[in-house]
Amino acid sequence: MASGAQTGTITTDIPARLDRMPWSRWHWMIVIGLGTVWILDGLEVTIVGSMSAALKPEGTGLGMSSADIGLAGAIYVAGACVGALFFGQLTDRFGRKKLFMITLAVYLLGTVLTAFSMNPMWYFACRFITGTGIGGEYAAINSAIDELIPKKYRGRVDVAINGSFWIGAAGGSLLTVVLLNEAIIDPSWGWRIAFALGAVLAFGILFVRKAVPESPRWLFIHGREEEAERIVSDIEGRVRHDTGTDLPAVDDDSIRIRQRKTISLVLIARTVFALYPRRTILCFALFVGQAFLYNAFFFTYGDTLTTFLGVEQTGWYLAIFAVSNFAGALLLSPLFDKLGRVPMITGTYVTSGVLLAIAGIMLGxxxxxxxxxxxxxxxFIASAGASAAYLTASExxxxxxxxxxxxxxxxxGTAAGGISGPLLFGRLIDDASASGDITGLAIGYFIGAALMIAGGIAEAILGVKAEGQSLENIAKPLTVEDAEPSAPNPA
Structure with missing residues (x-):
């Protein structure tokens, strides 16, 4: 398992100390500093969906068709896929904090450039850059959040934070109500201002994130245990101050690891595919289902309302849709810790899939x-399950x-479901618009329903009971196995 320069073998109780902490103001700071990225993603996706009509005119927009709108969505998702893979491996190698600062800066650059788009090709290129930043954020942020949040709260926090995408979606929808009102703002400037506002929000988040520490779990494995100890001691001091009470005793749950500065990609690949094949299949099924469902439906929903149902101002409709999604993630999230991951993920995926199929039948x-x-x-139901896909892969x-x-x-998962979805729906809208028959979109609903139900079945068969467990118990670090050879704990 030679995977990088060894720096020593240590025994540490840092994971147990982080997991036994009560909820405090410090944890809220982590949620605000890191979780806001999904608000940005929701803002981006909604602006594109809401402003499809504004981007179509030659004079004030960019002369784009419905298929072009779908293509822009697919390019954004493709950029997110590339960014996730590129920045994801850098996050494991160089640390969580460095990368969640860099990826936010990439997003900031992409969305600023989008506001200055002069033609569709420029717009497509900027959407790709913006997507790379968001994709990198998913990897860096989910890692950091799960490694800093106590095990008792990890499920509900992760699901709710991923669901905060819909705060951005609601905000973006309401923004477009004003920005697309020709009586208030010149139509050639409204959609540009919307993208510029996303950049302003990202710039503010950069300052909040400066206070978020590096993951102590990442530090002690990479030979920086003294820095990890200082950070955990500082967190403990802040939590005592915030709660006004002493911290619970630390369970006798130390782990012994062999530190390495780097972990090879070969070892990582072998871990994913050889040691955990069932978990690999599970995550693939969950991500494909939710990616197709959301990217197909939401990227093109504004265009659907405009093309088939005579809606000129889609912002109010999208805002209602977004509020429902966030409410579902927020209200259902505690059940992922109380009832458990397997019943909740299975239930949300299968139920939302069945309801979507019924909606497809009744579409006309x-x-x-x-x-x-x-x-x-x-x-409302699907949003909690979709957020739990990220929770599953991260723990x-x-x-x-x-x-x-x-x-x-x-x-x-997103390449399979998220790129094909907007392209398919964009093409379905173009083909059906000639006759004005919205039932031409039903096939997309049925595909999304089938993928969600398949994801729910996969969870029922392959799901991991991770609620209330330390990350190190769910899946032992590779360096623990290196120091004390043993089979991986299937939890």
């Missing part, structure tokens, strides 16, 4: 209001591979 009978209500009900693989595993499954 919907108007704009009833379609939005149906979507709000379906995605069921060894720490040394965490960021890259998140990136890998995000990229593979």
């Amino acid at each position: 009978s919907f108007d704009a209001v009833t379609l939005t209500i149906a979507g709000a009900i379906i995605f 069921i693989f060894p720490m040394e591979t965490r960021a890259l595993c998140i990136a890998f499954f995000y990229a593979i």
Whole structure:
């Protein structure tokens, strides 16, 4: 298992000390500093979906067709896949903090350039750059959050944070109500201002993140145990101050690891595919289902309302849809710790898939209001399950591979479901628009339903009972196995 320069063997109780902490103001700082990235992603996706009509005119927009709108969504997702893989392996190698600062800067650059788009090709290129930053964020942020949040709260926090995507979606939807109002703002400037506002939000988040520490778990494995000890001691002091009480005693749960400065990609690949093949299949099924469902439906929903249902201002409809999604992730998230991962993920995936299939059958009978209500009900349930896909990938693989595993499954699942989805729906909209028959989109609903149900079945068969367990118990670090050879704990 030679995978990098060895720096020594240590025994540490840092994971147990982090996991036994009560919730405090310090943990809220982590949530705000790191979790806000999903607000940015929601803002980006919604702006594109809401502003499809504004991007189509030659004079004030960019002269794009519905297929071009779908292509832009696919390019954004492709950039996210590339960014996740590229920055994911750097996150495991160089640390969580360095990369979640760099990836946010990449996003900032991409969205600023988008505001200055002069033609569709420029716009496509900027969407790709923006996507690379967001994709890198998913890997770096999910890793850091799971490694800093106590095990008792990890499920609900992770699901709720991933669900905060919809705060950005709601905000983006309401922004477009104003920015696309020609009586208030010149239509040639409205959509550009929307992208510029995303950059302003990202710039503010950069300052908040400066206070977020590096993951102590990453530090002690990479030979920087003294720095890890200082950070954990500082966190303990802050939590005592915030709660006004002494911390609970540390369980006798120390681990012995052989430190390495780097972990080879060959070892990571062998870990994912050889040691954990069932978990690999599970994550692939979960990511493909939620990626197709969300990217196909939401990237093109504004265009659907405009093309088939006579809606000129889509912002209000998208805002209602977004609020329902966030409410689902927020309200259902505690159940992932109380009832458990397997029943909740299975239930949310299968139920939302069945409801989506029913909506596809009834598609011809919907108007704009009833379609939005149906979507709000379906995605209230689906949003919690989709957020749990990221939770699953971030907690069921060894720490040394965490960021890259998140990136890998995000990229593979999203490439399969998230790129094909917007392209398919964009083409379906173009083909059906000639006749004005919205039922031409039903095939996309049925595909999304089948993929979600398949993901739920995979969870029922292959799911891991990770609730309330330390990350190191769910999947032992590779360096623990290196120091004390043993079979991986299947939890």
